[in-house]
Amino acid sequence: MLTLNGFVKGEVTNYKQWTDNEFSITVKADIGPYVAGQFTKLALQDENGEWLRRAYSFVNSPNHALGRQCMEFLIIDVPNGGLSPKLAKVNIGDDIYVGDKPSGFMTLAEIPTNATNLWLLSTGTAIGPFLSILGESETQQRFEKIILVHAVRTKQELVYQALIEKLLHQYNGKLLYLPIVSREQHPGIMSGRIPQLLKDSSLMNTVKISPNKQNSFFYLCGNPAMVHDTRDVLIELGFEKHLRRSPGHFSFENYW
Ligand SMILES: Cc1cc2nc3c(=O)[nH]c(=O)nc-3n(C[C@H](O)[C@H](O)[C@H](O)COP(=O)(O)OP(=O)(O)OC[C@H]3O[C@@H](n4cnc5c(N)ncnc54)[C@H](O)[C@@H]3O)c2cc1C
Incomplete structure (x- = not known):
């Protein structure tokens, strides 16, 4: 039997194709505990038997109805990538190796307690x-407003619409969803990039909420260029990077 240190063998239990190169897989594996917002590693062997392992964030909350051993990941098939093209080709029932100790600091516990937006x-x-994170009941109880911004290139990449609809209903006005598409124009959908739309106040004007240092906290996640430029805009606006020893207003996770 194959073994890989720090990983447990799991099974692919579902596969959903969103676009030509974006998909979600559901995996069942007996891994250690995790909290909403964290990530673990997935691993498969290449043609030469070498292990390829990369980080992937949980889409589900660990407290979801299916139990924490049932995990969902949203993945893009990176052209000429090492692991992601292999993940794109998995079938239901295939073996997959999952890191048994998830990690990551983009969690509810890291957000200063004064933040209500x-x-x-x-x-x-x-x-x-x-x-x-939105799948956690604590999120709904703790915050007055949550603004979920999702920037993609094409409308087709605005994934998980049914889940987002369900969350909008469940959050009963507390959750605001702002999709942004950069390469197409669609009525009712903002166009552009997050840093620019933050800098010219378009994001704030659309949701009619002005962030301030007393009650606001930002998590930035994904493309490092977005993270870098958004961080610069937030600093220009007077916000400070959050550190445990010195609470601030924003924190981030780069995907590469
Ligand atoms: C904390 C963390 C969490 C992550 N969570 C996810 C996740 O949930 N889903 C996911 O698809 N990826 C995620 N990634 C990225 C993932 O770990 C891999 O880097 C990605 O799947 C590419 O691996 P690869 O072996 O196919 O490509 P590699 O040969 O390793 O090529 C890496 C290149 O792929 C591109 N790339 C990497 N990730 C992405 C991405 N998400 N979108 C667009 N281009 C990308 C970049 O150009 C990068 O330089 C995460 C990374 C980190 C650090």
């Missing part, structure tokens, strides 16, 4: 960990 800014597949 939570801005979740994502690009592409990085909406995943925010959906995980």
Whole structure:
């Protein structure tokens, strides 16, 4: 039997294709505990028997109805990538290796307790960990407003619409969803990039909420160029990076 240190063998239990190169897989594996917003590693062997392992964020909350051993990941098939093209080709029932100790600091516990307005800014597949966070009942209880921003290139990449609809209903006005498409124009959907739309106040004007240092916290996740430029805009606006020893207003996770 194959073994890989730090990983447990799991099974692919579902596969959903969203676009030509974006898909979600559901995996069942007996891994250790995790909290919403974290990630683990997935691993498969290449043609030479070498292990390829990469980080992937949970889309589900660990407290979802199927139990924490049942995990969902939203993945993009990166052209000429090492692991993701192999993940794109898995079939239901295939073996997959899953890191048994999930990690990550983009969690509810890291958000300063004074924050009542939570801005979740994502690009592409990085909406995943925010959906995980939104799946927690604590999120609904703790915040007055949550603004979920998802920036993609084409409308087709605005994934998980049914789940988002369900969350909007469940959050009963507390959750605001702001899709942004950069390469197409669609009525009712913002066009552009997150840093620019933050800088010119378009995001704030659309949701009619002005972030401030007293009650706002931002999580940035995904494309490092978005994270870098958004961080610069937030600093220009007077917000500070959050550190455990010195609470601030934003924190981030780069996907590469
Ligand atoms: C904390 C963390 C969480 C992550 N969570 C996810 C996730 O939930 N879903 C996911 O698809 N990826 C996620 N990633 C990225 C993932 O770990 C791999 O880097 C990605 O699947 C590419 O691996 P690869 O072996 O196919 O490509 P590699 O040969 O390793 O090529 C890496 C290149 O792929 C591109 N790339 C990597 N990730 C992405 C992405 N998400 N979208 C667009 N381009 C990308 C970049 O150009 C990068 O330089 C995460 C990364 C980190 C650090």
